[in-house]
Amino acid sequence: MKLTQEQKSFVEDLLSRMTLDEKIGQMNQESPSIVGGFDVPFSELIEMMTDGRISQEEFGRIMANATQDFHEDEIRAGLVGSMMVNDPRKNNELQKIAVEESRLGIPLIIGFDVIHGFRSVFPIAIAEACSFDDALFEETARMAAAESRAHGINWNFAPMIDAARDSRWGRVSEGPGEDPFLGSRFARAKIRGLQNDRSSPLNYVAACTKHYVAYGACESGRDYNTVSMSVSNLYNVYLPAFRAAMDEGAATVMAAFNDLNGVPCTVNRWLLREVLKKDFGLEGFVVSDANAIRECVTHGIAADDRDAGVQAALAGMDMDMGTHIYKDFLKAEVEKGTVPMTVIDEAVRRILSVKVWLGLFENPYVPEALIEAYEKSLPEKHVALCRRAAEESMVLLKNEGGILPLRRGQKISLVGRLADDANEVCGAWAMAWKPEDCVSILTGLKEAGADVCYYPCGGPEGDINLEEADRACLEGDVIVAVVGETDAMSGEASSKAEISLPGGQRALLERLLQSGKPVVTVLMNGRPLALGWEAEHMPAILEAWHLGIRMGDAVAAALLGDVNPAGKLSSSFPSVTGQCPVYYNHPSTGRPGSKSKFTSRYLDAPWDSLFPFGHGLSYTSFTYEDLRVGERGEELEIAIRLKNTGEREGTEIAQLYMQDVTASLVRPVKELKDYCRVTLSPGEEREIRFTLKKKDMGFYDNAGRYLLEDGLFRLFVGTSSRDCLMQEIELKF
Ligand code: NOJ
Numbered sequence: 001m002k003l004t005q006e007q008k009s010f011v012e013d014l015l016s017r018m019t020l021d022e023k024i025g026q027m028n029q030e031s032p033s034i035v036g037g038f039d040v041p042f043s044e045l046i047e048m049m050t051d052g053r054i055s056q057e058e059f060g061r062i063m064a065n066a067t068q069d070f071h072e073d074e075i076r077a078g079l080v081g082s083m084m085v086n087d088p089r090k091n092n093e094l095q096k097i098a099v100e101e102s103r104l105g106i107p108l109i110i111g112f113d114v115i116h117g118f119r120s121v122f123p124i125a126i127a128e129a130c131s132f133d134d135a136l137f138e139e140t141a142r143m144a145a146a147e148s149r150a151h152g153i154n155w156n157f158a159p160m161i162d163a164a165r166d167s168r169w170g171r172v173s174e175g176p177g178e179d180p181f182l183g184s185r186f187a188r189a190k191i192r193g194l195q196n197d198r199s200s201p202l203n204y205v206a207a208c209t210k211h212y213v214a215y216g217a218c219e220s221g222r223d224y225n226t227v228s229m230s231v232s233n234l235y236n237v238y239l240p241a242f243r244a245a246m247d248e249g250a251a252t253v254m255a256a257f258n259d260l261n262g263v264p265c266t267v268n269r270w271l272l273r274e275v276l277k278k279d280f281g282l283e284g285f286v287v288s289d290a291n292a293i294r295e296c297v298t299h300g301i302a303a304d305d306r307d308a309g310v311q312a313a314l315a316g317m318d319m320d321m322g323t324h325i326y327k328d329f330l331k332a333e334v335e336k337g338t339v340p341m342t343v344i345d346e347a348v349r350r351i352l353s354v355k356v357w358l359g360l361f362e363n364p365y366v367p368e369a370l371i372e373a374y375e376k377s378l379p380e381k382h383v384a385l386c387r388r389a390a391e392e393s394m395v396l397l398k399n400e401g402g403i404l405p406l407r408r409g410q411k412i413s414l415v416g417r418l419a420d421d422a423n424e425v426c427g428a429w430a431m432a433w434k435p436e437d438c439v440s441i442l443t444g445l446k447e448a449g450a451d452v453c454y455y456p457c458g459g460p461e462g463d464i465n466l467e468e469a470d471r472a473c474l475e476g477d478v479i480v481a482v483v484g485e486t487d488a489m490s491g492e493a494s495s496k497a498e499i500s501l502p503g504g505q506r507a508l509l510e511r512l513l514q515s516g517k518p519v520v521t522v523l524m525n526g527r528p529l530a531l532g533w534e535a536e537h538m539p540a541i542l543e544a545w546h547l548g549i550r551m552g553d554a555v556a557a558a559l560l561g562d563v564n565p566a567g568k569l570s571s572s573f574p575s576v577t578g579q580c581p582v583y584y585n586h587p588s589t590g591r592p593g594s595k596s597k598f599t600s601r602y603l604d605a606p607w608d609s610l611f612p613f614g615h616g617l618s619y620t621s622f623t624y625e626d627l628r629v630g631e632r633g634e635e636l637e638i639a640i641r642l643k644n645t646g647e648r649e650g651t652e653i654a655q656l657y658m659q660d661v662t663a664s665l666v667r668p669v670k671e672l673k674d675y676c677r678v679t680l681s682p683g684e685e686r687e688i689r690f691t692l693k694k695k696d697m698g699f700y701d702n703a704g705r706y707l708l709e710d711g712l713f714r715l716f717v718g719t720s721s722r723d724c725l726m727q728e729i730e731l732k733f
Contacts, residue, residue: 001251001357002283002357003353007353011352015349020344024079025080025081026352027313027320028319028327029322034068036062038062070093070094078102080098081106082155084110086432095365096365107360109360110153111155112156113158114157114158114205114432115429117548118147118148118431119382120382120383121426121432121549122385122386122390124429124548125186127394128140128389130177130395130543137189138190139193142194144156144158145204147374149205150373151374155205155354155358159186160211162216162241163183163216165217165571166217166221168495168499169222170494171490172526172527174428174492178571179584180240181240181672181673182570182675184244188248190245191248201363206252206354210256212242213239214265215257221580222495223493224257226259228261229260231701231703232702236700251354251357251358255272255286256289264296266289266295266315267296267302267308268315269316272315272316276316285350286317287317290321292321293305293309293320293326294325305328309326309328309330310330310333319351330344390551391557391558392566393547393554394543394544394554394555395615399539400539403540404559405558405559406520412451413452414452415472415481417457420440420454422552425549427526427545428494429492430548438551439551440551441552442454445559448556448560453472459483460484460489460502460503464504466511469511469512470511473511478520481512481522483501485502485524485525485526489526490525499574500530506533510537518540521538521541521542522559523543523545524546528574530574530577531573543569561619564648565619568616569720572610572721578604579607584609584614584722587667613721614719615719618646620649623643626639626641635691636694638692640717640725643680644680644685652678656672656674656675657670658671659714661713661714662711670716673692674692697713709733713730715728
C-alpha cells in the first residue's frame with residue numbers, strides 16, 4: 001500500500017478539519033446490534049443462553065421480536081469509521097449516509113471475514129497450502145476480493161497467517177500450516193491477490209493479516225490461551241509471515257487475542273509500535289480482534305474499560321472492534337492529557353490513508369448491476385477455479401497395493417454421512433456460500449458417471465448403523481468411506497483434547513475392513529487428525545479436507561483417476577493426540593528420539609509424526625538423483641535430477657530444506673527454504689534447480705538480531721521433509 005503525495009496531502013487536509021469526536025469516530029468499528037424485546041445488552045443475552053439462564057427456545061422467541069440497529073445516526077454524526085456488514089444493499093445505504101449525510105463525507109471501511117473465498121468458497125487455508133502453488137494462492141484471493149467488493153465489503157479479515165503446530169487448536173484450519181517459509185509465501189501471494197488488481201476500482205480490497213502474533217502457539221492448543229516463548233522463536237517462526245505480508249504492502253493487521261509473555265497483543269506497545277509499525281513498516285492500521293480491548297480487563301492487565309482503552313491507544317491499536325471503549329472514553333482521556341492528540345492523529349491518519357488508497361472517496365458504492373450479477377449463478381470461471389483449487393489441495397496419504405484410482409465399472413459403495421452433505425464441504429469461516437453451488441462427494445461421483453450406491457451409516461456425531469455398513473460391503477466391489485469432522489469441529493472456539501476420528505467412525509472403518517473388500521478412506525476435516533490406527537489398517541487414505549463448493553467434483557476426479565493427486569501436507573499428522581504439538585522443523589535436542597530409552601521419546605507412542613510435513617503420494621512415482629550443491633558468489637546453486645518413474649503424468653512438489661549444523665543457538669533439524677511444482681510425463685526426467693541466497697540462511701537471536709554464522713550446513717532436496725537426499729557444505733558469510 002503506497003500513497004501518492006497528492007493522496008497524502010488529501011489525508012492531512014481532512015485530518016486538519018476533523019473534530020476530536022470525528023477522529024475518535026474513525027477509530028470505532030461497529031457491527032449491527034441486535035435490539036428489541038429484551039432488557040439486557042445483547043452480549044449478556046447470549047451469555048444467558050449459553051450458561052442456561054434462558055433456554056434456546058426462549059432465546060429464539062426473543063430474537064423473533066428483535067431488530068438490527070445499523071447505527072445510522074452515529075454514522076451520520078461521523079462517529080463510526082468502520083462497519084462489519086454482509087449485505088450489499090445495506091452497505092450501499094450505510095455508505096450513502098456516511099458520504100452524503102455526515103459533515104465530512106468520509107466513507108466507511110466495511111470489513112468482513114472472507115477467509116477462503118466469498119460465494120466461491122475455496123479450500124480452507126490449511127488445505128490450499130498443500131498445493132504449494134503460489135499462483136493459485138494469489139488467484140483465489142483475487143477472486144475473493146472481487147466477489148466481496150461486489151458485495152460492498154472492501155476490507156477482508158484475511159489472510160490468517162498464524163503458524164500453527166498444535167492440531168488440538170481448532171484454528172489450524174484457517175491458516176497455511178506449521179512452516180514459516182510456506183506461510184510467508186502464502187502470505188505474500190494472498191496480499192498480492194487481495195490488493196493488487198487495479199484493473200477496475202472494484203477489484204481489490206484491503207487485506208487484514210491476522211492474528212498478530214503467535215496465536216497459533218496458544219498453550220495446549222486451547223483457544224484464546226496464553227503464549228510464552230523466546231524472542232528468537234517468535235522471530236524465527238511466528239513473525240516471518242507478518243514481515244513478508246508487510247513487505248508485500250498489506251494494508252492492515254488484526255492483533256491476536258492472546259498475551260505474549262504476559263502482555264496481551266492488544267496492548268503490546270513493543271509488538272505494535274516497535275516491531276510492526278517501525279521495523280516492518282506497516283503503513284496502514286491495526287485493528288483489535290472482536291471485544292479484545294475489553295478482554296484486557298479480564299486478562300487482569302487493565303483495571304477497567306477506560307484503562308484498557310488508554311493502554312490500547314497508547315500501544316498503537318488504531319481501531320477498536322466492537323467494544324465502544326474508544327468511543328466512550330478516549331475523548332475525556334485526550335482532554336485530560338493521558339492520551340496525547342498525536343496518538344489519535346496517527347491512528348486516524350493511518351485509517352484515512354487506507355480509505356484513500358482503497359479509492360473509497362471516488363467509489364464508495366457498488367452498482368446495483370454488479371450486485372445482481374453475483375446474485376445470479378456463479379460465473380463458469382469462478383466455478384472452474386474452485387474446482388482447480390480443490391483438486392490441487394488433496395493429499396494422497398497412503399495407497400497400498402494401488403487400490404486407487406478406482407476402475408470405471410467398479411461398483412462403489414459410498415459410506416458415511418459426510419459424503420452426502422453438501423452443507424459440510426465449505427468448512428469453517430465460510431459465510432456466503434449458496435447451497436445450489438455446493439457439490440457433495442455423492443453428487444460428484446454420480447456426475448462423473450461412477451456406478452455408486454450410497455449408505456449413510458452415520459458420521460462424526462450420533463450412532464453408527466453397522467448393519468447398513470454390512471449391506472454396503474455386500475453390495476459393492478469397493479467401499480469408499482468418507483469420515484472426519486463436521487465443519488463446526490474446527491475453526492474458532494473449536495479446540496479439542498482428542499483429535500482422533502470422532503464418534504463411532506473408527507468402529508465403522510473396522511467393520512468395513514472385516515468384509516475383506518477393498519476400502520478407501522476419504523478424510524473430510526479441518527485439522528490434522530491423529531490417524532495412527534487408520535494408517536496401520538486402512539489400505540488407502542485420501543486427505544480431502546474441507547475443499548469448498550466443488551469438493552464433490554474434485555474428490556470424484558481423484559478417486560476415479562481423472563485427476564492425479566499432487567498435494568503435500570502443510571502440517572504434520574500425529575499418530576496419537578498426546579504427540580501434539582508435533583512438527584518437522586523441531587529444534588535439535590541433545591537426545592534425539594530413537595529406540596533407546598533415554599532419548600526424547602514416548603513409552604507409548606512414536607516420537608515422530610505419522611505423516612510428516614511435505615508428505616503426499618501420487619498415482620505415479622518419482623525418483624530424485626544426483627544432488628549437487630555449489631557456491632556462486634552470494635548464492636548457492638542446488639541441482640537435482642527428478643524422474644517420473646511411473647506410468648502416468650504427474651506433478652511433484654520438490655522441496656529444498658537446510659540445516660544449520662552448528663550455531664550459537666539450537667537450530668531446527670530441517671527448515672524449508674524453497675519448493676517448486678514440476679509436471680512430468682511418464683519416463684520424463686528433468687534437472688531442477690534452486691537458488692538459495694546466502695543471506696537467507698541465517699536466524700534471529702534472542703535480541704531479535706539477524707545472524708549469519710559461518711560453518712557447516714546441510715542441504716536436502718526431496719519429496720517430503722522426511723524423504724530427501726542430502727549434501728553438506730562449509731560456508732563463510
Ligand atoms: C474473531 C476472530 O478471532 C477473527 O479472526 C475475526 O476476524 C473477528 N472475530 C471478526 O469476526
